[in-house]
Amino acid sequence: MQVRRGCGRGGFVSELEERVSSSIVDRLQAGPVLGAEGYVFELERRGYIKAGPFVPEVVLDYPDAVRELHREFLRAGADVMVALTYYAHREKLRDVGREGDLEAMNRQAVRLAREVADEGGALVAGNVCNTWAYDPDDPATGQTVRAMYAEQLGWAVDEGVDFVISETNDYLGEALIAVEVIRDLGLPAMVTLAPTQPDQTRDGYGYAEACRILAAEGAQVVGLNCDRGPSTMLPLVAAIRDAVDCAVAVQPVPYRTNAAAPTMETLRSADGERAFPIALDSFTCTRFEMAQFTLQSRELGVDYVGICCGAGPHHVRAMAEALGREVPASKYSPSMDLHPMFRADVKAKDAAFLHSWSA
Ligand SMILES: [Zn+2]
Secondary structure (H helix, E strand, O other): OOOOOOOOOHHHHHHHHHHOOOOHHHHHHHOOEEOOOOHHHHHHHOOOOOOOOOOOOHHHHOHHHHHHHHHHHHHOOOOEEEOOOOOOOHHHHHHOOOHHHHHHHHHHHHHHHHHHHOOOOOEEEEEEEOOOOOOOOOHHHHHHHHHHHHHHHHHHHHHOOOEEEEEEEOOHHHHHHHHHHHHHOOOOEEEEEOOOOOOEOOOOOEHHHHHHHHHHOOOOEEEEEOOOOHHHHHHHHHHHHHHOOOEEEEEOOOEOOOOOOOOHHHOEOOOOOEOOOOOOHHHEOOHHHHHHHHHHHHHOOOOEEOOOOOOOHHHHHHHHHHOOOOOHHHHHOOOHHHOOOOOOOOOHHHHOOHHHHHO
């Protein structure tokens, strides 16, 4: 049995030991599971992934960069290491001339996630997403999608994943193909929809109805991820919670979306420029906003609370601490009472600066 490194408190270790080595379903029954995603955005920001194609070539080209981000999310309290196979499918790799690296990239992504997960008792999730190849009006595309998922997840199972996350699904039809493939592999499935439309999938199912169907077809966890920030995603959650008996997952982007711009794709700067995908910085939620989201989602009955594109480890740690956890990175959580200008006993020599700090 592995325990998370560097956590010094007995209570935390005991709680962790109960959760370690159990399946995602067992962990969800024992309490909330904290997810952390957004690897593609964060590694793009760090200079390892090209914006535009957003293919995770970093897995083969700079594996240490992937390990490091996994480790940062693990230290911040993430319970699941998601293998970076987002867009690592045949259609996307062809776009960047790396179709020949498909198998190596998928296998390596799972190995990196497993390696870091084992440092802290996290689960490893295989990962597939919307393919951009699916057309509900063309049944042949369903076979193409099925083949892509089957080959990606075949390698993932071979390398050893605990469950599979199928995410950013625009179409219920495409998500159902993922459920079938995952079910055939004998793994638990977490399937989340990308809520880019006001209230329904691109093939016309209300989000709650789509989640109900996904659960009925065998998904153990259903819900929403990506595209919307907390304030515009949370209003969709209650209906999903009411529609299903299984666990519900919600992983918003940490951006301040609003009624006029409910998704990150629709956010615009003051001069009207589109902010998505690489000028979203000024819309980023603070760690406090993500902590508040965590509590609000728990009140709505969300079981798998997470964060998507735009996430930083500081968000994840704040979310873990909102759940009452002390995690390895909590060692360096803020102590503003020790800040030279914010402490109660500001030194006389520094007090002269206070007026300029308050101006
Ligand atoms: Zn995302």
